[in-house]
Amino acid sequence: MLAWPAIPPEHLAQLQRRVSIMVASRDDRLVPHLVRGLGCRLQDEPLRITVLLSARGSEQVLDDLRCSDRIAVTFSEPSTHRTIQFKGRGVDIRPGERADRELAAAYAQRLCDEIVPMGYPYPVIAGLLAHDPFQLVAVSFTPEASFDQTPGAHPAGPSGAA
Template identity: 35%
Template sequence: MAEPDGFRQETGLDAAVLRFLDRSLSVNVATSDPAGRPLVGRAVAARTKAGGERLSVLIDGRANAALVTAVAETGRLAVVISEPSTHRSLQIKGEGAVVAAPTAEEAALAGPYLDGFVAKLTGIGFTESFVRAVMAFDPADLVALHLRPSAVFDQTPGPRAGERIPA
């Protein structure tokens, strides 16, 4: 059976996944607190490092304080990355997620990533002011969440949604 949309996981994230992630896409993060209560937030930017061995996302730490605390306490994190125009989506999970202050290089990603996301959404009919309002954040409140991917799932709507992308 062919891999959905050419995705295949070997170690970390493979080349097809890295190509998919190398754009300004919709990024949502999820975890659960120690009691198992789910927490979900919208990320401001995402990028891969070390050839796909690490995924980093930036979120507004003040708006997502409970989520940041839960990731710090549990190390659990799932990241869903979607292309708004096609709904092509991946979920990336990892254990051992860590919370950190963003490096200057990471913090500098937020503006260009948001500009790219705005361009994608205005291209399918959303207004720039709407997208910027939904994605508003204070750069001083950015927090970096880092994880080593351990599982990748196809979350594109359709018959393969939820399937693990095998190694």
């Protein structure tokens, strides 16, 4: 069995902040695809990250994830530009449930609260996050590595080995 680097607690803490979520995949030709996430949650023991997507508009990413079982997700806090990327496997895709719909609604409000003070109109940000709550899918995965992708004068690199 492969030994993967430990995920630093400060990287996992990023998931609890008011972050923009982007989910990336690739097809069998290595062509990347990207879609906006609509919320996330963290599970301990075993460590799993779940991101919410709208099924409508995410078809290619979902197809890629089913075929490759590889995912990359970035969590970026707009006011600070702090960005952490997670890469993982063990992708499980299931229909969203009531708790997921509530999580997505709360996430949208938190992200609006983060971005609107920066001068962006509320309707623009809310429109960016608009989705049919009954089209949500929950994509869970096991993170295998995390990377600090924050812009600045430091190298972006993987988390340290445990």
